[in-house]
Amino acid sequence: MLLSLMRKHAKSWLIKFLITIIALVFVFYFGYSFTSREGVKVAYVNGELISGLEYERAYADFVERMRAQYKDFWNEGMVEALQLKTRALEFLIQQKLLAQEAERLGFSVTKEEIQKTIMSYPAFQVDGRFDLNRYRLLLNHNRMAPEDFEAALRQDLLQEKLKQFIFAFTEVSEKELMEHFLFDNEKVKIQYAFFSPNENADVALDEKAIKEYFEKNRPRYKIPEKIKVSYLEFNPEDVKEQVTVNEADVVQYYENNAKLYTKPEEVRARHILFKVPEGASEAQEKAVADVAAKVRAQALEGVGFAKLAVMYSESETRTKGGDLGFFSKETVPLDLAVVKDMIFGLKVGEISEPVRTPSGYHILSVEERREGGLQPLDEVREKIEEILVKKTASEMAKDQALSLVDRLPYETPLTEFAAENDLSVKESDFFDSRTGLPELGPDPKRDLSTLFALQKFETSEIVEIGGKYYLFQVADRQEPRLPDFGEVEEKVKADYRAELLLDETKKRAESFLKALRDGESWDVMASKENIAVETPPAFTRRGSVIGIGHNQAFNDAAFRLSQENPYPQEVFTNERGAYVMRWEGTEPVDMELFEKDKSHLHDAVIEIKHRQAFEGWLDDLRKHAKIEIVSPVENR
Template structure:
């Protein structure tokens, strides 16, 4: 659904809980689709989430990320973030919220839906709702009035749920002042850092203890399996040299795929955003609109510099420094009200204020790229490359199949190699972690090599760049070495472990001595470091220890100067003393109060969502296939 099309349908609070991936905020999001489908990606208590809804959500999320990366994401970035799973999780949470609202007795009539639609500027002409414009805008976004209204009704229900949950979040009057006092508290520390490396010289070699330690940890030193490999490789690149593609074939392929070379009209625009929070009072909204109108007048005045005004006034941090530049984008990529305005403008025109979910926008259309279809000459070379690779791969398979048949007829790979000298390649024994030069880089090759038993011939395996046939000439199973064979490694690891134990003991002894004398003592050969004043809210500072140490120090009761136990940070141990402590200034701050209120509301909603999820019957049928989600 077009969440951002539905005015005020998603609150900041719900977006915080439900949204996992942050997308550029002027793109539309996805709401709840209640239409049933036999082919679903998930069901929540019997209600299906359709592939259409999932694919739309996935596409829009990826589009948003691409926009953040200037139109092109780093290869594999979407997979690393797990966007497929996170989009599905977001949709499931949205459905849980909707169902939770129904269980709580929240019912939304048709009247609020109609009122919300009538108030949307994108559906208005001359300030009044226009039915034909309503249908046209929805059609442009591939939606029907019934599906849009059903989704909007669901969102209004969710909005009401959020409001009710928020009403239970009570923040005491002095909460902001207490939080400020806590956050601004300062202290000065003295501390000693004890590192294992400083104790390694004190670790004496003990053959008996070393042997016992090795016996306990010997699995760490077990060798990896190794394989001696003979193989046939059929590189696709070798066959590409033999492939010739006629112009007639290229033209036929071009006509077949011509639609894929169509590039829709794109528009290059800038904007200035005057951001408004969802629950902002009317006087603030009016003030923001007035501010937008004043800046609009400056932009339209002779000599007005829209980019400079965007840098000065825009609340869109993502492109403010670029003068509000949004780059080129096609129709349907932006919030509908924003989108409708841009695609009704002429180059050089400045429009606004345009109201969207995020506030008021001033828009300047810089340039228009008309729809084009790339010509045959423009794509001829890329078509040739694709066809050549396709036909070369077929030739490579043909060679691999012929060779495999010949191996079968010869009776073994060795006999085949006598008939076809120089074709069989050999790799001396290697492990997964120590691979020889010349080993094909394709993971499928290594996978197959280590799946074979000694004397076993693989079938024809497909690689990224061709085909191969593998033969495990010898397989060396993992071995448990004797201590003498790995003594140097074992001794180094043993010393490191013993040094860490000595450092921990030294820290405990130092703390015990310090607590007895009620002040931090200087260790033998060590140094006491004294910090400047450290602030709880901003870790770091003069001579500051690691964050873990500061965090523990701030947890100490005011009367305590020394901790109950040393603190480990990384491999080192720390013993500290609080030398000075200053109470933070307790002041009432409206921004802090609002932040605490939002946090309390979020915690309540998160807990409620967790409760709903624990009771829900959720079935996920999304499969990890390339055709499940658009790439």
């Protein structure tokens, strides 16, 4: 069960990130010097070796992270495009430099610091306290020995001390804050002419050109990676009959959640509304108030309130005699919220004075009152028992799942294990990360993205979907592949046609822009070409433009324009069409925001300066370091 409990928390981003990074750091500094593969030399950093094994592990980590990031768009060609081999080596060199500099400056980490850090991680705790068994078992699940983890954690803490040392000299001036504030908050005003493709145009599609287009853009039609999974379902409904709820549990839940079963005071009231027109004059206001007073006088003389509501009220409740039903102070009709205290102060049968609300004048009468208070246990017992049964059944189902995980041998086919233990295992068809598993409910993709990072016969953590618990195992995998033309022919033809239409649209926009830059009038050209002109709200450098969305190149071009240079050098396109902009001006910056946001702005700027300082410091270390590449990684 302890391993199960730790598996429950192993999905925490904190612990997974920590273990991944620290495991990598451990390998870089402490691991595998005793293996024969240590003899493969990749580089020396100030005389300290980077072994082949260190490099291979770092490179594999980079590839895995990029694969997870790009998902369906990943292909092996991206290793070269993203320069992953070089980046892995640069990372290792950086780590060596950091460790060496920390030692030179005399920084160290004590055993007490390591212990305190480990004991503070929530994933290693049970009921808020550090649990040694959970700590060891969770590391075991991630294939790390405690001593290795602690050694690597020492290195991580050492680097944090280095950063604190560097950042101690970082300051932010008022001038820097103002510069960043203006950069982030300045707004530009433009107009833009929008050119849309003519979808009804007759476009000749040449078969040879289509196939050439396909070959050029073939990666766009890549068929994503697909997996087939075996999985076990643990349904709380299947164990409900095993659940017994005793009286002590019911009482404890009732007492601990008394607020849930405390009813507020409620009244049932009627009202008569006399609307006041928006922007009414003082005389109009008085005239409505006088009518309300006269109707109230009739009610006081004994004319039925409901009857008066039917005759005079301008509310939609008029047909019900002004009946508002029962309500509490929390559920009072919105328009009456401003007078709720007055309403609840009325006695049953009492008629209020005319009171003003945003809609007009109201006369109200309270007809019934329900006192608030804690409901008797017997009135809510059945609901509490249902809650406890559901909660307990869910815990039992999850415990069953976690217990099974403890017993499941590593990389054993789930189908074999299920057969040996008389369990009902289900098997899916092949699916990709976009389609998910429809049989699991209306949101089939939820919580399943991590399955694509698993290897064949590797088992997932326990996943909750729709109140049920699942254990998945990858049974088979189809690698992503580029399709043949016939598999995507219709899609390719549609895309090729759209590209031709967009090219033609862009040419029209470029002709329009050239005329403007040659001196033609914006208004005359827009009318001549019958082009729609939009005037979006002013926007910031990083803001979205209404009608276009966020296009950083578009924004950057807009901020380069001025009264003397109102038109850009080029048109801009997206999937909708082509755009030509014209500078209209700038919008004054609200300087009150500077004082209001100064603290947040200071934190943002200091973070930028910290990053720049750290990167500059690393660059300086590298310039003065003796780095010898023994085995170029590009050849590996």
